[in-house]
Amino acid sequence: MSESRPFHLAVELSGAGRHPAAWRLPDADAAGLLTAAHWAELVRTAERAGAVFAAFADSVQPPSAATDVVQARLDATGLAALLGPLTARIGLVPVTPVTYAEPFHLAKALATIDIVSGGRVGWQVDVAAPAGSGPGDVQAAQFHGRSAAGAAAQWREAHDVIEVVRRLWDSWEDDAIVLDAATDRYIDRSRVHDVAFTGETFSVAVASITPRSPQGQPIVVARGDSPYALAVAVTGADVIRVAARDVQGAADLVARVRAAVAGSGRPAGSVHVLLDVETLLGADEAAARGRLAELDSLAARAFDPSGLHVVAGVDRAADALADLVELTGVDGIVLQPLAHAGDLALLADEVTPRLRAQGRLVDRPAPGGPDAPRTLRDAFGLDRPISRYTAAR
Amino acid sequence: MPKQIHLAAHFPGVNHHTVWTDPSHQPDTQTAFASFEHLARTAERGKLDFLFLAEGLRLREQRGQLVDHDVVGRPDTYTVLAALAGVTSRLGLAGTINATFNEPYELARQFATLDHLSAGRAAWNVVTSSDAFHGANFRRGGYLDHADRYERAREVVEAARALWDAWAADAVVADAATGVYARDRSIGLVRTDGRLVDIEARPTLPRPPQGHPVIIQAGDSDAGRELAAQVADAVFSRHGSLEEGRAFYADVKGRLARYGRSPEDLKILPGASFVLGDTPAEAEERIREIQRQQVRPAVARAFVEQLWNRDLSDYDVDGPLPEIDPLVEAPSITQGRAATFKDPFAVAATWRALAAEKGLSIRELVIEVIGRQSFVGTPEHVADEIDRYVQSDASDGFILVPHLTPHGLDEFVDRVVPLLQERGSFRTEYTGTTLREHLGLPAAGHFGRTLDGVGAADEALPVA
Numbered sequence: 001m002s003e004s005r006p007f008h009l010a011v012e013l014s015g016a017g018r019h020p021a022a023w024r025l026p027d028a029d030a031a032g033l034l035t036a037a038h039w040a041e042l043v044r045t046a047e048r049a050g051a052v053f054a055a056f057a058d059s060v061q062p063p064s065a066a067t068d069v070v071q072a073r074l075d076a077t078g079l080a081a082l083l084g085p086l087t088a089r090i091g092l093v094p095v096t097p098v099t100y101a102e103p104f105h106l107a108k109a110l111a112t113i114d115i116v117s118g119g120r121v122g123w124q125v126d127v128a129a130p131a132g133s134g135p136g137d138v139q140a141a142q143f144h145g146r147s148a149a150g151a152a153a154q155w156r157e158a159h160d161v162i163e164v165v166r167r168l169w170d171s172w173e174d175d176a177i178v179l180d181a182a183t184d185r186y187i188d189r190s191r192v193h194d195v196a197f198t199g200e201t202f203s204v205a206v207a208s209i210t211p212r213s214p215q216g217q218p219i220v221v222a223r224g225d226s227p228y229a230l231a232v233a234v235t236g237a238d239v240i241r242v243a244a245r246d247v248q249g250a251a252d253l254v255a256r257v258r259a260a261v262a263g264s265g266r267p268a269g270s271v272h273v274l275l276d277v278e279t280l281l282g283a284d285e286a287a288a289r290g291r292l293a294e295l296d297s298l299a300a301r302a303f304d305p306s307g308l309h310v311v312a313g314v315d316r317a318a319d320a321l322a323d324l325v326e327l328t329g330v331d332g333i334v335l336q337p338l339a340h341a342g343d344l345a346l347l348a349d350e351v352t353p354r355l356r357a358q359g360r361l362v363d364r365p366a367p368g369g370p371d372a373p374r375t376l377r378d379a380f381g382l383d384r385p386i387s388r389y390t391a392a393r
Numbered sequence: 394m395p396k397q398i399h400l401a402a403h404f405p406g407v408n409h410h411t412v413w414t415d416p417s418h419q420p421d422t423q424t425a426f427a428s429f430e431h432l433a434r435t436a437e438r439g440k441l442d443f444l445f446l447a448e449g450l451r452l453r454e455q456r457g458q459l460v461d462h463d464v465v466g467r468p469d470t471y472t473v474l475a476a477l478a479g480v481t482s483r484l485g486l487a488g489t490i491n492a493t494f495n496e497p498y499e500l501a502r503q504f505a506t507l508d509h510l511s512a513g514r515a516a517w518n519v520v521t522s523s524d525a526f527h528g529a530n531f532r533r534g535g536y537l538d539h540a541d542r543y544e545r546a547r548e549v550v551e552a553a554r555a556l557w558d559a560w561a562a563d564a565v566v567a568d569a570a571t572g573v574y575a576r577d578r579s580i581g582l583v584r585t586d587g588r589l590v591d592i593e594a595r596p597t598l599p600r601p602p603q604g605h606p607v608i609i610q611a612g613d614s615d616a617g618r619e620l621a622a623q624v625a626d627a628v629f630s631r632h633g634s635l636e637e638g639r640a641f642y643a644d645v646k647g648r649l650a651r652y653g654r655s656p657e658d659l660k661i662l663p664g665a666s667f668v669l670g671d672t673p674a675e676a677e678e679r680i681r682e683i684q685r686q687q688v689r690p691a692v693a694r695a696f697v698e699q700l701w702n703r704d705l706s707d708y709d710v711d712g713p714l715p716e717i718d719p720l721v722e723a724p725s726i727t728q729g730r731a732a733t734f735k736d737p738f739a740v741a742a743t744w745r746a747l748a749a750e751k752g753l754s755i756r757e758l759v760i761e762v763i764g765r766q767s768f769v770g771t772p773e774h775v776a777d778e779i780d781r782y783v784q785s786d787a788s789d790g791f792i793l794v795p796h797l798t799p800h801g802l803d804e805f806v807d808r809v810v811p812l813l814q815e816r817g818s819f820r821t822e823y824t825g826t827t828l829r830e831h832l833g834l835p836a837a838g839h840f841g842r843t844l845d846g847v848g849a850a851d852e853a854l855p856v857a
Contacts, residue, residue, distance in 0.1 A: 016824075019737065021572070022791045023569070023574060024572060025569075026569070028569070030567040030569055030574075031567050033567075033596070034509040034510075035467070035509070035510070035512070036478055036479055036510045036511070036512070039510075040479065043420065060498075061593035061597075062594065063575075063580050063595060063596075063597055064595070064596065065578075065580075067573050067574060067575055067576065068572050068573065068574060069574060070574055071574060071575045071597070072565065072575075072597065072598055072599050073597040073598070073599065074507040074509065074510070074597075075499075075502050075503055075505075077471075077472065077475075077503075078471065078472065078475040078506040078507060078510065079475075079506070079510070081471075081472035081473070081475035081476045082475045082476060082478055082479045082510050083479070084476050084479075085426060085430070085476050085479055086479045086480075088448075090759070100496065100498075100499075101499070102494060102495070102531050102532060104450075104530040104531060105494075105495070108468070108469040109469045109471065109472045110474040111468070111469070112468035112469040112473060112476075113472050113476075115424055115425070115426055115468055116426040116472065116476035118426075139448050141498075141500045141593040141594065142499060142592055142594035142595075143496050143592065144496065144497070144589070144590055144591055144592050145591070153433060173468065176466075177420040177421075177465075177466070178420075179413060179418065179419075181414045181689075184462045184689050184690060184691035185461045185462065185691075186413055186461055186462060186463060186464055186465050186694070187459065187461045187465045187466070188461075189458060189459040189461045192452070192459055192465075201532070202531075202532040202535075203529075204529075204530050204531075205529035205530055206451060206529065206530060206693065207452055209449040209450065209451065209452060209466060210424065210466060210467065210468050210469060211421075211424055211468060221506050236523040261514075298572060340529065372760045
C-alpha cells in the first residue's frame with residue numbers, strides 16, 4: 001500500500017440494511033425499525049464510527065407487494081430532524097426527491113434541521129422516477145394533478161430547486177435580527193431579501209420565513225452517475241456521490257466528475273467525490289462469509305451486489321476501503337451496510353480504530369477547538385459562506 | 394371527580410403578544426432549538442397535554458414592506474416537532490400545517506412519521522389559505538377559490554385519514570422466523586376522487602400508533618365549526634367571556650350528533666394568556682408593564698393603520714386617534730394575517746367613543762383593545778378561573794400562550810398547575826402514553842368507517 005491521503009467515511013441507511021433479509025438477523029430489531037430509539041442507537045453508532053454523515057434513503061416509491069422485505073419507510077426529513085438533538089458530530093443527510101415537493105418547504109425544513117442539529121444537515125437532491133416508466137406514473141398519481149416528466153426535464157427542475165433553495169437560505173442576512181428597541185425594529189428589513197425566482201415549472205417570490213441557519217448554506221449532496229444528474233451536481237452540489245460496477249469503472253467515473261467540476265470553473269477542493277460501497281463485515285473473513293451465507297439462506301434469492309462491495313473481516317475491510325480510495329481517486333466512501341446492526345458496531349469498534357491508527361481518516365476538529373460544535377461544512381473543510389445578498393451590498 | 398382540564402402550551406408567536414424587548418431575548422431566541430426544548434420540557438414537567446406550534450408561509454407585510462416591529466421569522470413546524478420527539482417522552486406535539494400548499498400524500502406521511510417517531514404523540518392543526526400573497530411562494534400560486542377553503546381542508550383530511558388507514562392494523566408481522574414482514578395484500582391502495590384531491594397512492598408507513606394523529610381545527614366561522622364537528626378531535630378557539638365560551642361550546646358540541654359523534658369526541662380548547670402576581674395589585678402592575686412592551690409605539694401605529702387602511706406615520710401615537718376616515722375602497726395594506734375588521738367605520742366610531750370616554754391616546758387605546766390578557770391575578774385566582782370555565786362547560790381546557798420565549802410558561806407550571814392538581818381537576822401524572830389518551834379521545838378507528846368518497850382497495854401492485 002502506498003502512502004494515502006486521509007479520506008471521509010460516510011454511511012447510507014435504509015430499512016434494516018441493503019440485504020433483503022437483513023431485518024431477519026437476530027440483532028436487527030425488526031419490530032423497532034420505525035422507532036426513535038432504534039434510529040438514535042444506529043446513528044450514534046455511526047457517529048462513534050467516525051462517519052462524516054449518515055444519509056437516509058428515501059423516495060416517493062410506494063411499497064411493493066413483496067411480503068418478505070421491509071416495506072415501511074419513514075420520511076427521511078423527519079428522521080433527520082429527530083436525530084439532530086440526539087447526536088453531536090455526525091452530519092444528517094436526508095435524501096429528498098424534489099419533483100413533487102415545494103421548494104419553499106424544502107428550504108425551511110432543511111434550514112430547521114440545520115438549527116436543531118447545530119449545523120450538521122446535508123441535503124441529498126433526487127428526482128422521482130421519470131415518465132415512460134411504470135414507477136414514474138405510479139409515483140406521479142400520488143400527487144394531485146401531476147404527471148411524470150422525462151428525466152431531462154426533472155433534472156432541469158432539480159437544478160432550479162437547488163438554486164432557489166440556496167437563495168432562500170441566503171435570503172436572511174446573518175445580522176438581519178437587530179432587536180433595536182429604540183427604533184421598535186425586530187429586524188432590519190433591508191437585510192431580508194426577496195428571492196424573486198421564476199423557473200420553467202415554478203416560482204418563489206420572497207424571502208424564507210426562517211432566519212439564516214448555522215451553516216448558512218447547508219451541504220448539498222447529489223449523485224453523479226447519470227449525465228443529467230452529473231450536470232446538476234457539478235454546478236450545484238458540494239458532495240457528489242458515484243457508484244460503479246468495478247474499480248476501473250469507478251476510477252473512470254471519478255475522473256469524469258473531476259473534469260466536469262474543473263470545467264465548470266469551481267475550485268477543485270470545493271467539491272468532494274464519494275464512492276458507494278456495499279459492505280458486510282465480520283470479526284474475521286470466515287465470520288463475514290458466514291453472515292453473508294446466513295443472509296442469503298434467509299432471502300428468496302442470493303445477494304446480488306449492485307456495485308462495488310466489500311465482504312470481509314475487519315482487518316481486511318480497513319485495507320480494502322483504503323485501497324478503493326487509492327485506486328479510484330475519490331475523497332471518501334459511502335458505506336452501504338448490508339445489515340445495519342452488526343456492520344455499524346464492527347465499523348465503530350474495529351474498522352475505524354484501525355483506519356484512525358493508520359491516519360487514514362479525515363477527522364477535522366471544529367475550528368473552535370476539539371470540544372466546540374463542528375458543523376458538516378467544518379467536517380468537509382468548507383468555510384461558512386456569507387449570504388450572497390450580503391456579498392452584493 | 395371533577396371534569397378534567399386539558400392544558401397545552403403555545404410557543405410564543407410572530408405577533409405583538411410576544412415581548413422581544415425583554416433582556417433575556419436574543420437574536421436567536423425565537424429559532425434556537427434550546428427555546429423549543431425548554432418550553433417542551435417545561436410543558437412536560439407540568440403534565441400538559443401538548444405543545445403547539447404555529448406556522449408561517451410568508452413574512453407579514455404592511456404598506457408593501459415587511460412588518461419589522463414584532464417578532465419576525467420562525468423555523469419549519471414539522472421538523473421542529475420531529476426534533477422535539479427525541480427529547481420528550483409523553484408530551485403531545487401539535488403543529489399547524491397548511492392544507493392548501495401541501496399535498497395530502499406528504500402531509501399524511503409527515504404526520505405518520507411524527508406519530509411513529511413519537512410513539513403516538515402527533516397532532517395536526519389543519520388550516521387553509523387561498524390568497525395569492527402566500528401562493529406566490531408555491532408552485533400552484535393562489536389557485537384556490539376562497540369559498541373552497543373548507544372543502545379543500547375536508548378532502549385533504551379525509552385523504553390523509555384514508556392513507557393512515559391504508560395499511561391494515563395488523564399488516565406488519567416482522568416475524569424473523571417465518572420471513573414475513575408484511576402480511577400479503579395488507580397494504581391498501583388509496584383512491585380519492587374528490588374535486589380538489591384526486592390521487593391514487595399506496596403509503597410507505599404502517600398505520601400510525603394513534604391510528605390517526607389528532608386533528609385540530611381553528612376556524613370560528615359557521616363553515617369552520619361544521620368542519621370541526623365533522624373531522625376534528627379538538628378545536629383551537631378564541632377565548633371570550635364565560636357566556637361566549639358556553640355558547641360556542643354548546644354550538645360546536647351540538648353539531649357532533651349529526652356525524653354520529655359524542656360530545657366528548659371533540660375538545661374545545663381556547664387560546665389563553667395569563668399574568669401572575671403574588672397579590673392582585675402586583676399582577677395588575679405586571680400586566681401594565683407587559684402591555685407597554687407589547688404595544689410599543691410602532692405596534693400601536695401599525696394596528697391603527699390596519700383599521701384605517703392607510704399610512705398614519707404623521708400621527709403621534711401619544712396623541713388622539715385620526716379624525717380622517719378609514720379607507721375602505723382601497724386594497725388592504727396588510728398582508729399575511731387574517732383580516733380582523735369587517736366594518737371599519739363602525740369600529741373606528743367605537744374606538745373614538747372609547748378614547749373620548751377614557752381620554753385615551755392612540756397607544757392607550759390600542760392597549761385597551763388588544764392588550765387584554767385572559768387570566769390575570771394570583772395563582773389561586775387564575776386556577777379558580779380556569780377551573781370555573783372548564784367546570785361550567787365554557788371549554789375543556791386552554792392552550793396557554795406565554796408572552797416570553799422560552800421561559801414564559803415556567804411560572805404557570807410552578808405555581809398554577811399544582812393548585813389545579815390539588816383540586817383534582819388536572820392530572821398529577823400522565824396516565825396514558827399517546828396524545829389521544831391524554832385528551833380522552835376515542836380510538837381513531839371511528840373515522841375510518843365514515844369516510845365518503847375514499848376507499849382502501851386491496852389489489853396488489855406487481856412486486857418491484
